[in-house]
Amino acid sequence: YSHIKPMKIAFLISSLSKGGAEGVAAGLCNSWQTAGHTVDILTFQTNDEIIGYELCEGINLHPLALMKESHSVLKFLQNNIIKIFNLRRRLKAIAPDVLVAFVTDINIIAIIASCGLSIPVIISERVHPGAHKVESIHNLLRKYIYPWAHTLVVQTQDIAVWVKTNLNMQAEVVANPVREPKFRRQAHVDSRNKIIAVGRFTRQKGFDLLIEAFSNISNNFPDWELTIFGNGPERASLERQVRLANLSESVHLPGQSLEIAKEISMADIYVHPARYEGFPNSLLEALAGGLCCIGTDSPGGVAEILKNGEFGFVIESENIDELAKTLSIVMTNETLREQYAHKAPLAINGFTPEIIARKWISILENAQNSFDVKN
Template structure:
């Protein structure tokens, strides 16, 4: 029997609550990992639990199964649909009174946990891997009769996922269950070595530093790239990404660099706010919100600099993608995820955090915009920096997780 057929008998189930049309970094990592492991011969299933019956934003290999556990309306009786609407009104209550908060959590999330347990019993995977806290909570507290290995894959700063009262479900019951769910996993993946200190000492022997993999870009594409005088920023349009600082910085440098432009890619809750800021500052001809793009490779290869003004990052997938396409990067020195991947003055520029952040960012950008030789030097060093995140190395680590072996990546 060939190795390919032997591996195909190893069943890997990835669980994430929402996947339909979602283009975030964690969703991208999930799809890329699932595709790569499928190519290595594993039987892969993605399980979600969401009311939208849409396909994932990123393409899946044809042989990968995608199962949505959320019951479709056409399969429910009229009374069940009416009851569901009444419960959705109840879920919008944000008073979280004692006792009521517990009931509200079970009404809103108990179905995910229960259906996931039944699905595990029906399919009997060898390992189940939960992506992001909602899936970690559901899998950690699920009680299937069949007992596969469980692995929690986390993709942000742990304090933000488990202590921040404004992230995920605001119900305090959810926050408590999020933390206690970690106790039920055989392994826990976190993105950076520094994040390990957050976890309870009793969990430390289950931790594994799991960096995101970086796909290699053909050297010829980088060598023949037609760079334009464009600064690009990529990320969800949310407060934590601090795109407003980049817009403010552009106001300071636009007169010196009239032939340069700035493009911001992403969607999110503050899109209208950023658009208004651009308009009020008179930057509409030079700073553009571009929304989603399925051709990010083209964007990276056409640009000269990546600006990344985020407050923090779990890992910074955008940063590694930019470096892989030969882009020098600029970000704040105190941004976790950025300062782990990038070396100051070697593969990118650290922006000082003291003083005016927008002014400091403007100064760093202007320095690079004036100096094509420095951009070229940083570009080359950035390509070399990514060796530790090479896709085959990270996939080898995922295989260790699948087979229950305790190893650690060198990052």
């Protein structure tokens, strides 16, 4: 970093509550601030909303308090016009060298709000846009407004190909960072073996598929249990599924954990059954912690992270029978589990926070320099 001229970086994200994109945003901003840049984070949440991540001293937080429900097209337009004008006013006051934005709707607002302000905008999709459904208006606006951004950053080559094909844009590929784990996998304190999964309780994450697969084989493995950490709109549905399958003694949905790295370290197998993804942080953390992992070949970064089977098992997305079969093989064979657990940390080489932060800074610096030349 020593040769890099300090920049004034503005970062726009909907909120800093607990979540994958939010965690990456907080981590990047902390890295940049520590490296000597000035960082302003703008969110649409209110002053009193809980921030899910620690921020470095010196980072300026601007909660714009503009999160409002849009129950009609008119209200949608009104709310977004208010966001654009308020954001534009704040950007004029901050006068950043670059503006970074995360997630489709926020990206669109960032591009429109910064028009004519001589601020290069770097936007980022945080999940596979071909699989993740957004409002049709956002789909349309993405197609016509994204090219106004200086750079679009995605997390995988798979997503970059989609962007080239569907948006006719060249995307920069930068993975998510993963820290050295606080805990390594440890011996059990109880007699039961553990399968773990982590994520928001939405259809995207595929936890219904995992519960069904486990249900199909659970009678053969009375000494195994499944724990899924997280919360979200599908909680009631997943709880009902567990209850109807009579799995209340062996499948647990304890909610979010503040010590997920510790929970991962006490498990035997990590499963990521998502229907589609971006670049899942929980899978990276499980690999870093030395856990045998199973993931799907769904759109996004799971198969790419697992190097198509080199560092973990990759199965067909939404194939419950294959998931149940793979679980059975891994649960039965401790030697096989240990082989994959031993090489799991190798999968995250090159994903340290320092390396990823430097890649981002290179993109931001390039945007600033090319914008200066153009102007």
